[in-house]
């Protein structure tokens with residue numbers, strides 16, 4: 001079981017004894033077997049593993065999108081085991097940003113509106129949301145793309161909008177599921193670099209799960225998920 005050398009109860013993200021399994025014929029296949037992980041503020045953890053090993057499951061549990069069968073996810077010191085769905089959603093909105101493989105942008109909204117929507121969901125003042133969205137678009141090099149629709153953006157630009165949107169909630173925890181998988185190698189390297197830069201800049205405890213190698217160069221820690229266990233592969237100098 002992998003834990004951080006900077007293990008502290010104040011780690012923004014702590015997985016405790018997480019268990020998950022899926023039906024497999026008449027049996028069940030174990031995806032996560034008593035998995036522990038602490039991710040420090042500003043740390044980028046990259047988790048690799050073969051297709052079907054449970055990477056997306058791990059991320060969905062860490063992101064409070066699903067409740068684990070066993071174990072606990074502790075977000076900024078709050079234990080979520082047994083939390084009511086409403087509280088779980090609130091905690092997710094205030095603490096967690098998620099980046100998806102295909103950015104998952106809404107087709108009729110401009111880049112700026114994708115970000116503004118994320119602000120409005122959190123009931124923040126309109127003017128503040130607008131200023132935050134514009135600041136993040138600038139930071140991600142999208143200042144001149146703010147009024148474009150997803151169809152008018154390149155794959156790399158769409159992914160950058162997805163990252164900016166994930167940052168709109170000022171998350172303490174940033175999670176990315178295969179963020180570079182649908183990009184060609186050059187763009188994949190670029191998006192991985194940007195993701196790590198933003199994680200460090202905003203001090204977000206970051207977990208990237210991936211079956212491609214692009215994010216590895218930017219990992220502070222590399223773990224491999226296989227047969228239900230997270231195993232430390234090594235520390236990568238960034």
Ligand SMILES: Nc1ncnc2c1ncn2[C@@H]1O[C@H](COP(=O)(O)OP(=O)(O)O)[C@@H](O)[C@H]1O
Pocket residue numbers: 022023031049050051052053054055056057058
């Ligand atoms: N709701 C579900 N019911 C049954 N099997 C599932 C369900 N969700 C995922 N699986 C299976 O669990 C395994 C792990 O899925 P996933 O976490 O998506 O792996 P990865 O992201 O590493 O490819 C896969 O074999 C998948 O088919």
Ligand SMILES: [Mg+2]
Pocket residue numbers: 055056057178
């Ligand atoms: Mg997956």
